[in-house]
Amino acid sequence: MKMKLRLIMTMLIFGSIGVFVKKIELTSSEIAFLRGVIGSLFLLIAGFLVKHKPSFKALKENAILLLLSGAAIGFNWIFLFESYRYTTISNATISYYFAPIFVMILAPLVLKEKLTSVKVVCILTAMFGLFLIVNTGGGDTSGSQYHSLGIFYGLLAAAFYASVVLMNKFIKNLSGFEITLVQLMTAALVLLPYVLWQGHLHFASLNSTSIIFILIIGIVHTGLGYFLYFTSIQKLKGQTIAVLSYIDPISAVIIATIFLSENMTMIQMIGGVLVLGATFFSEKLEINAEKKAQTPTTSP
Numbered sequence: 001m002k003m004k005l006r007l008i009m010t011m012l013i014f015g016s017i018g019v020f021v022k023k024i025e026l027t028s029s030e031i032a033f034l035r036g037v038i039g040s041l042f043l044l045i046a047g048f049l050v051k052h053k054p055s056f057k058a059l060k061e062n063a064i065l066l067l068l069s070g071a072a073i074g075f076n077w078i079f080l081f082e083s084y085r086y087t088t089i090s091n092a093t094i095s096y097y098f099a100p101i102f103v104m105i106l107a108p109l110v111l112k113e114k115l116t117s118v119k120v121v122c123i124l125t126a127m128f129g130l131f132l133i134v135n136t137g138g139g140d141t142s143g144s145q146y147h148s149l150g151i152f153y154g155l156l157a158a159a160f161y162a163s164v165v166l167m168n169k170f171i172k173n174l175s176g177f178e179i180t181l182v183q184l185m186t187a188a189l190v191l192l193p194y195v196l197w198q199g200h201l202h203f204a205s206l207n208s209t210s211i212i213f214i215l216i217i218g219i220v221h222t223g224l225g226y227f228l229y230f231t232s233i234q235k236l237k238g239q240t241i242a243v244l245s246y247i248d249p250i251s252a253v254i255i256a257t258i259f260l261s262e263n264m265t266m267i268q269m270i271g272g273v274l275v276l277g278a279t280f281f282s283e284k285l286e287i288n289a290e291k292k293a294q295t296p297t298t299s300p
Helices: 002-015 017-021 028-049 056-061 063-086 089-096 099-110 117-134 142-168 176-197 208-233 238-244 247-260 266-294
Strands: none
Touching (some): 002 017, 002 208, 002 247, 017 247, 028 063, 056 176, 089 117, 089 142, 099 117, 247 266
């Protein structure tokens, strides 16, 4: 029960990040860079306090994958934060949860997994749900165009996250904590030249609210959030993790409604249910497949 409560707390933390991002007067790349820096420092301190010793041999063996996945995380954050700026948190969050669908589509090519008829139904259901969200029923206004752009950014963020999920499957002999720490550090290092090239990193004009919120995102939503996540999933079953992870998008919608007065139309709600339902069943299929693979077989 203690680990379940820890994971629930983690999902609530993740679900609230959009509200803070919308209040920070920085570009998405700047927020992503600072998130990586602050989150990395927090996890480094946490690892030191719990006396965690990483395997430098394993880090060297997985260096290329860690570098690529870390860069993907950085751009995943940028596009997610851009999505928050152009559309509602609800739309951004639901489009971002398209990541498991992308994993399912790419798995036959990358992991050589079979694309079953049930998986195809999940993919088509999610796509139809996304269609309902994008087509809000309004006219061809600039507002609806911005919403579509925001959803597109959310899908780009989901695609980058899906690439991280697939790359992580090839990383060996490292714990989830070690992988995340290196990926966060890599994300910050990769984003630094990009941010400098864009001519940003001008923090002198930041107000106190933006400073406080970026610290909260770095410490709470990244450092603490990832630490709680990886220390809780170690002792929970995959099915439990899959179910509780949906507290994240549901809480994001509720928090946005309460604090930002964002609302979804009934059609968008139906679309959201279809997307989240499809991703839930896709994750359930993956968990069942892993269980089946781990079950020892006996000769007749």
